[in-house]
Amino acid sequence: MTKDRKIRLGAFVRGPGHHVAAWRHPDVPANPGLSFQHYADAARTAERGLFDMVFLADSLSARNGEQPIETFERTGHVVHFEPLTLLSALSTITQRIGLVATASTTYWEPFHLARLFASVDHLSGGRTGWNDVTSADAPAAANFSRDQHPVHADRYDRAEEFVAVAQKLWDSWDDDAFVADKASGIAIERHGIHAPDHVGRHFRVKGPLNVARPPQGHPVIVQAGSSDAGQQLAARTAEVVFTAHPTLESARGFYTELKGRLGGFGRSADSLKIMPGVFPVVAPTRTEAEDKFDAIQRLVDPVVGVALVSGLLGGVDLSGHPLDGPLPELGSSDAVKSRLKVVSELAASRNLTIRQLYLAIAGARGHFQIVGTPKDVADMMEEWFTGGAADGFNVMPPILPTGLTDFVDLVIPELQRRGLFRTAYEGRTLRENLGLARPVRGAAEHQERKAS
Incomplete structure (x- = not known):
C-alpha cells in the first residue's frame, strides 16, 4: 500500500435514489428519471465533492412479463433516460468528473458500442467509462426479437469476446494517424490504420472504427459481476469493479481473491480498483440519521418489498407465504448469482422473516448499509480501505438530491481531514484521476493472443 493512496469514489446516481421507497419521499421531485436538471444537479454536486465518477446503471425492459400489475404500478423507477445519451449531455455541464454508463454485451453489438463510447470520450475530453454487463434481465429478450434470454455461461462467453472486439476497434487507429497534411494532401497516415478483421465464435467485425482512438486510449472498463465467471472476466479486462458486500469479512475475501487472479493475466494489483457499494444515511447526530432512515423505511409498500426480495432471489414465487414467516426453500437460478447469494445468506444468518428481509434490503439491496454520523461513515470507509x-x-x-448533498457536505470533509481523500482533482481524464495507465495501442490484442 503506497503512502499517498487515496480512496476512490463513485456516485451511483439512480433517479429518485437507491431506497426502494425513495420516489415517495417528500424531498424527491416527481418523476426525476425524466428530468435532465435532476441529473445535472447530481453530477455537479458529485464534482463539487471531487468524486472520481458519476455512475449510471441501466435496464433493457420496463416490466417483467410475470410481474403483477399491483407491483408494477407501485414501482417508482421504471422509466429513465438511456445512459449514454444522458452522459453526452452531462459532459457539457461538467469538467473533471468521470462519466460511466452501463451497456449490455448480451444485447448490443461491439461496433455500435465502441463507436458510441469513443465518441463520448472525445466529447468529454477523456472522461468516460463503460460498465460492461451481461444482463440478468430476462424479460429484455422479448425486446430484442429473441424468444429466450441466454444462460449465464453463454452470456459470459459472449462478453469475453465482446470486450476483446471493442478494444480492437478502439485500437483501429494510431493516436497520430490523422495527420491532415494540407500541403501533401495526405489526411490519414496509411501505417496508422489497424482494421481488426475479427472473426470469432460470436462476432465477425472488419473495422476500422469510424471514430479516432479515444483520448484515454480506451474508455475505463468497469465490471460488476462477482460470480466465478464474472471474476475471471474482471481479472482479464476490468479496471474498476463494483461489488456488493454486507460485511467487512466478505468484502475482504472478495478483494483478496480477485486481486489474486490478476497475476495470471500479467496484471498488477494497482491496475484494478475494487469499489464496493455503500448505502449511507448520514446526519450530524446518530439520532437524526436514524430518524431519517426510519422515515423512509415507513414508506415501503409490502407489495413492493416482497417483489424486491423475489427479484433479488432470481424470481422465486413468494405468493402464499406469510410476511412474518421464513423464506421458502430456494432452488437454483440463472439470475444475478452473486446478489442471490448475498441476500439468501443475509436471511439465513439473521433468521429473518420475509418482512424483515425486505426491510433489511430496501435501501442497500445487499450492499453495506450504514446509518450514522460523518465520523461513523468515515470510520467504516477507512476500516475497509486500510483493511484490504x-x-x-x-x-x-438513499434519496436524491439530498442524500448525495449530505454525503458531500458532511463525509467528504471528514475523509479529507484524515488524509484519505483528495482535495483537488489530479488530472483531466478519468484514468488520470483513478491512477490508471493509458493503454498502449494493440496491447489488449497481444494479451488476447497470449491467453489463447
Whole structure:
C-alpha cells in the first residue's frame, strides 16, 4: 500500500435514489428519471465533492412479463433516460468528473458500442467509462426479437469476446494517424490504420472504427459481476469493479481473491480498483440519521418489498407465504448469482422473516448499509480501505438530491481531514484521476493472443 493512496469514489446516481421507497419521499421531485436538471444537479454536486465518477446503471425492459400489475404500478423507477445519451449531455455541464454508463454485451453489438463510447470520450475530453454487463434481465429478450434470454455461461462467453472486439476497434487507429497534411494532401497516415478483421465464435467485425482512438486510449472498463465467471472476466479486462458486500469479512475475501487472479493475466494489483457499494444515511447526530432512515423505511409498500426480495432471489414465487414467516426453500437460478447469494445468506444468518428481509434490503439491496454520523461513515470507509477490502466505494445515496448533498457536505470533509481523500482533482481524464495507465495501442490484442 503506497503512502499517498487515496480512496476512490463513485456516485451511483439512480433517479429518485437507491431506497426502494425513495420516489415517495417528500424531498424527491416527481418523476426525476425524466428530468435532465435532476441529473445535472447530481453530477455537479458529485464534482463539487471531487468524486472520481458519476455512475449510471441501466435496464433493457420496463416490466417483467410475470410481474403483477399491483407491483408494477407501485414501482417508482421504471422509466429513465438511456445512459449514454444522458452522459453526452452531462459532459457539457461538467469538467473533471468521470462519466460511466452501463451497456449490455448480451444485447448490443461491439461496433455500435465502441463507436458510441469513443465518441463520448472525445466529447468529454477523456472522461468516460463503460460498465460492461451481461444482463440478468430476462424479460429484455422479448425486446430484442429473441424468444429466450441466454444462460449465464453463454452470456459470459459472449462478453469475453465482446470486450476483446471493442478494444480492437478502439485500437483501429494510431493516436497520430490523422495527420491532415494540407500541403501533401495526405489526411490519414496509411501505417496508422489497424482494421481488426475479427472473426470469432460470436462476432465477425472488419473495422476500422469510424471514430479516432479515444483520448484515454480506451474508455475505463468497469465490471460488476462477482460470480466465478464474472471474476475471471474482471481479472482479464476490468479496471474498476463494483461489488456488493454486507460485511467487512466478505468484502475482504472478495478483494483478496480477485486481486489474486490478476497475476495470471500479467496484471498488477494497482491496475484494478475494487469499489464496493455503500448505502449511507448520514446526519450530524446518530439520532437524526436514524430518524431519517426510519422515515423512509415507513414508506415501503409490502407489495413492493416482497417483489424486491423475489427479484433479488432470481424470481422465486413468494405468493402464499406469510410476511412474518421464513423464506421458502430456494432452488437454483440463472439470475444475478452473486446478489442471490448475498441476500439468501443475509436471511439465513439473521433468521429473518420475509418482512424483515425486505426491510433489511430496501435501501442497500445487499450492499453495506450504514446509518450514522460523518465520523461513523468515515470510520467504516477507512476500516475497509486500510483493511484490504476496498480501493474505494460506489456511494448509493438513499434519496436524491439530498442524500448525495449530505454525503458531500458532511463525509467528504471528514475523509479529507484524515488524509484519505483528495482535495483537488489530479488530472483531466478519468484514468488520470483513478491512477490508471493509458493503454498502449494493440496491447489488449497481444494479451488476447497470449491467453489463447
